[in-house]
Amino acid sequence: MTNDINHIPGPAPQFLIGNALDFVGTPSHIRLYEYALAYGDIMRFWLFNQASILINDPALIEQVLVSDRDSYYKNSPRKAAEPVMGDSLFLSNGRDWEFKRHNHPFSATHINNYFEQILPIIRETTDSYLENLQPSSTPKSVEFFGELVKLSFRIFGLTILGSAMNSDYFEAFNTLMQEMNNRGGQQFLPYPLSLNPKFWLQRQQWNNFIEKQISQSQQHSSPRGIDLLSFVIQDTALSTTQLRDELSTTFTAGTRNVAEAVAAVLFLCAKNPAAMQKLESEITAFLEEHNNEFQQADVNLLKYLDLVVKEALRLYPAVPLFIREVLPGRTVTLGGYRIPERTQVFISSWSFHRNPKHWQNPDDFVPERFTNVPPSFHYFPFGAGPRQCIGMAFTLLCTKVMLINIVSQYSLELEPGTNFDTTYFSGTIMPDKGFWIKLTKK
Numbered sequence: 186m187t188n189d190i191n192h193i194p195g196p197a198p199q200f201l202i203g204n205a206l207d208f209v210g211t212p213s214h215i216r217l218y219e220y221a222l223a224y225g226d227i228m229r230f231w232l233f234n235q236a237s238i239l240i241n242d243p244a245l246i247e248q249v250l251v252s253d254r255d256s257y258y259k260n261s262p263r264k265a266a267e268p269v270m271g272d273s274l275f276l277s278n279g280r281d282w283e284f285k286r287h288n289h290p291f292s293a294t295h296i297n298n299y300f301e302q303i304l305p306i307i308r309e310t311t312d313s314y315l316e317n318l319q320p321s322s323t324p325k326s327v328e329f330f331g332e333l334v335k336l337s338f339r340i341f342g343l344t345i346l347g348s349a350m351n352s353d354y355f356e357a358f359n360t361l362m363q364e365m366n367n368r369g370g371q372q373f374l375p376y377p378l379s380l381n382p383k384f385w386l387q388r389q390q391w392n393n394f395i396e397k398q399i400s401q402s403q404q405h406s407s408p409r410g411i412d413l414l415s416f417v418i419q420d421t422a423l424s425t426t427q428l429r430d431e432l433s434t435t436f437t438a439g440t441r442n443v444a445e446a447v448a449a450v451l452f453l454c455a456k457n458p459a460a461m462q463k464l465e466s467e468i469t470a471f472l473e474e475h476n477n478e479f480q481q482a483d484v485n486l487l488k489y490l491d492l493v494v495k496e497a498l499r500l501y502p503a504v505p506l507f508i509r510e511v512l513p514g515r516t517v518t519l520g521g522y523r524i525p526e527r528t529q530v531f532i533s534s535w536s537f538h539r540n541p542k543h544w545q546n547p548d549d550f551v552p553e554r555f556t557n558v559p560p561s562f563h564y565f566p567f568g569a570g571p572r573q574c575i576g577m578a579f580t581l582l583c584t585k586v587m588l589i590n591i592v593s594q595y596s597l598e599l600e601p602g603t604n605f606d607t608t609y610f611s612g613t614i615m616p617d618k619g620f621w622i623k624l625t626k627k
C-alpha cells in the first residue's frame with residue numbers, strides 16, 4: 186500500500202509559508218543536511234505552497250536520475266538562471282535537451298585533442314597569475330578563494346573563447362552571478378524584472394562580446410586558436426544564439442566551481458600536513474620524471490592527487506544540491522509514497538556525502554577511502570545519470586593542473602583560525618569568511 190505525500194516525515198509546516206523560515210539565515214545545503222539526519226531516507230518540507238521532498242537513499246536517487254527519469258523534468262533553477270544562462274543545456278528538457286547535449290561543444294568528437302592543447306595554457310596562466318599576486322619577498326596572507334575565481338575566469342577566457350578577457354568582463358560576469366543569486370533567493374520576482382539596473386546593460390555587453398567572438402571565429406576558414414570556440418566552430422550544429430548560450434553557461438556554471446574545488450583541496454591539505462607532504466612528494470617526483478613537461482594522459486599517473494581531489498569534492502561538492510520536478514499530469518511512487526505532479530525532488534550531494542549511514546567517519550578527511558570505488562549512487566559531486574555535469578572532464582583537468590603548479594611552487598600556510606565554513610551563492614558553495622592563506626614561493 187502506498188501513502189500520500191503528507192505521510193512522509195518532515196517538519197510541521199506553518200500556515201502559508203510552510204517551512205520557508207528554516208532557510209532564512211541558514212544556507213540551503215546545511216539545512217538539507219540537518220533534515221537528512223533528522224528524517225532519514227525520504228523527507229518532506231514545504232516552501233510556501235511548493236511541496237518538496239529530499240531523498241537520501243541511493244536506490245531512490247537512481248530511480249529519479251536514471252530508471253524513472255522520464256517522470257521528472259528540470260525546472261529549478263530556471264527562474265533564477267534563465268535571464269543569465271539563456272536557453273542553454275543546463276535548463277533544457279526533453280528533445281531540446283537531447284539535441285543540445287549531443288551537440289554541446291564538450292561533446293565534440295576528439296575533445297581530448299582540445300584538452301591536450303589547453304593544458305599548457307592552464308599552466309602558464311596559473312604561473313603568471315600567481316607571480317603577479319606575490320611579487321614581494323615577504324609574502325602576506327591573501328583571500329585566496331577570490332583570487333582563484335579570478336584565475337579560473339582568466340583560464341576560462343583563454344581556453345573557452347580564446348580571449349584574455351579584461352576586468353570589465355570580469356565585472357559583468359560578477360553582475361550576472363549576483364543577479365542569479367538574488368533571483369534564487371526571491372521566489373516571487375517575475376522574469377523580466379531585475380532590481381539591479383546594471384544587470385541588463387552588462388548582460389547585453391557580455392552577450393555581444395561572445396557573439397563577436399563567434400563571428401570572428403566563423404570568418405576563419407581554419408581553426409583560429411586552441412580555444413573551445415575555435416575547436417568546434419567548423420562543425421557545430423548549434424545556431425549562433427545556442428552556441429553563445431552554451432559558451433556563456435560554461436562561465437556561469439563552471440568558473441566559481443573550479444575555484445571552489447581547488448580551494449577545498451588546498452584547505453584540506455593545509456590542515457592535514459601529512460597529506461600535503463604526500464601530495465607535494467608525488468607532484469615533485471612526477472615533474473622531475475617528466476622534465477616538467479607532461480600531457481593530459483600523464484595527469485592520471487598522479488594517484489594521490491586523484492584521491493585528494495575526490496575526497497575534497499566529497500566533503501565540499503561545489504554544487505551541493507540539485508532539483509527535479511515531477512512532470513505536470515504525472516504522479517510517481519517514490520519510497521512507497523505517492524508523489525503528486527509538480528513536487529520538487531531535492532538531491533543533495535552535500536547531505537549524502539556527509540551522512541554517517543553511508544560514509545564511515547564522514548567528517549574526516551581520508552583521501553585513501555577512494556582507493557576503492559564507492560558503491561553506486563553514493564558519490565555524485567557532478568550529479569549522475571544522463572544529465573551528469575558536462576563540464577566534468579574540463580573541471581578535473583583544470584583543477585588538477587592548477588594544483589600541480591600551485592603545490593609544486595608554493596608553500597601554503599593557513600591564516601590561524603581559518604576554517605572552510607560554507608555559504609551558498611548562485612548554486613555553488615563558497616567559504617563564507619573567505620579563504621585566508623599565505624603563499625611562499627619555494
Ligand code: HEM
Binds near residue numbers: 507567573575577
Ligand atoms: C567542481 C566543478 C563542478 C561541479 C561540482 C559541477 C556539478 C554539476 C552537477 C551536480 C550537475 C548536475 C545538475 C543536475 O543534474 O541538475 C552539473 C551539470 C552541468 N554542469 Fe557542472 N559542475 C562543475 C563544473 C562545471 C563546469 C566547469 C562546467 C562548464 C565548463 C559545467 C557545466 C555544466 C552544465 C552545462 C550542466 C548541465 C548538464 C545537463 O543538464 O545535461 N559544470 N554540474
